[in-house]
Amino acid sequence: MEDYDYAAAIIHTRERLSALGVTVEAGNLTNAAAVGITEFVWRNGSIEDAHAGARGRRNKLHDGVMFARNTWVYHQALDAVNSSKQYALLRFEERILDRELVWPGTAGTLTQFGYGALGEIKKHAKNRVDYLMYLQERFSPEEFLLLAALQGFGASDHFGMPARAPRVRAAMDRLRGKDHEFLERLRTDYEIDFSEILKQAPAIVHDDLPEVERALLNAPYELGAEALDWFAWNLVLDRHL
Template sequence: MGEFDHEATITHTTEVLQRLGVSTQAGNLANAAAVGITQLVWRNGPIEDAHAGARGRRNQLHDGVMFARNTWVYHQALEAVTSNKPYALLELEDRLLDRHLVWPGTSRTLKQFGYGVLGELDKHTKRMINGLMGFQRRFTDEEFCTLAALNGLLGAEDHFGMPAWEPRVHAAMTRLRGQDAAFTERLKTRYDLDFTQWLDKAPPVVHTDLPEAERALLSAPYELGADELDWFAWNPVLTRDHL
């Protein structure tokens, strides 16, 4: 978050976002900003380092937990971005760093999942929030959201909260219903997986209430639960081109 030509950055970022279907006219710039804030403040920090290493295994910080947490953080970030409160970002900071709040979709807390990196998490989150507040004071709401969204353009263009997420979920539902022959063939040739056997390992909600699974994935994935999301995480069913 150093010095840069903010006018050129805002212009370029606006053009990129528009190609992704994001604009103030589309009414989803705040959503993209929430994705960017999630990436900056939470996802791409000490918690990801912990998740990727031995500490993550010890703390049971598996892919499903990360999926649930990241999508919950997105909702908190969106609330902060759209709030009229002058210190909404500080309220976001407090929520993210609450060591006793049970993470939605799980039965554990930051104190448990983040054991060993709690101090680093505090420093990282506070530093990123402080930087965002500086931008918020300096720029208009639209400019701030554009700059915040910039943080989500590398690797998060089709994450939850972005326009491309909805078609990903709809495609997944078609595949889970056995209506995508190309995907079924790809499972066999690329992953050596039989479709029926692969589907048998899906969480119960896929078998008993697929519309509910679709609803949750579109609106609040953490409501499915971290263990259920662990099956979806890095699963080819949610990829755009089933690669």
């Protein structure tokens, strides 16, 4: 760790985040740090290995469950970086590694969803939190947030980042049938009839789009893992279309 050029990393991260609309002055650096912590400690780790392949199918750890869990973990990370308490990151670690806590948006626990990989999940999370605490102790509050956010650079429009809101608003236009270019491109480029996809949508998509929009912007796990699985497996949230 001592050989790493933290000063250069801080400068680079500040410039990259500023280009994305993330600054201390904008008041959203803590959000970006929470995204980075979620990626670093949870999302891009042993839980993703458990999610992939046969183990994930056996444990019913499908994309909707991951969508719900990742966005919930983000909120726990945000609480930690906003906290003035000395050991907030340890409380974050304890909460996300609680084996009996029912994951919001699901009916299962870490014990169930992570079965067969619980040791690896715990080791990965603890090692990453230890490193974050080292950074928190060594650097100023702003520098720590920048270094934490560095871990989420691949997620410019993930939940918690500025580009998320326009992405969700675009999805709502698609669900309301207002994005004719999107519908036509699905037909011509992919031979997909979006009306057929909509037939498989969860009831809330048909009954309460304002609530869908609110949840996708603020707390996706409140929609439930099964509804989120539908969003994970179609193109309505795809930013490239």
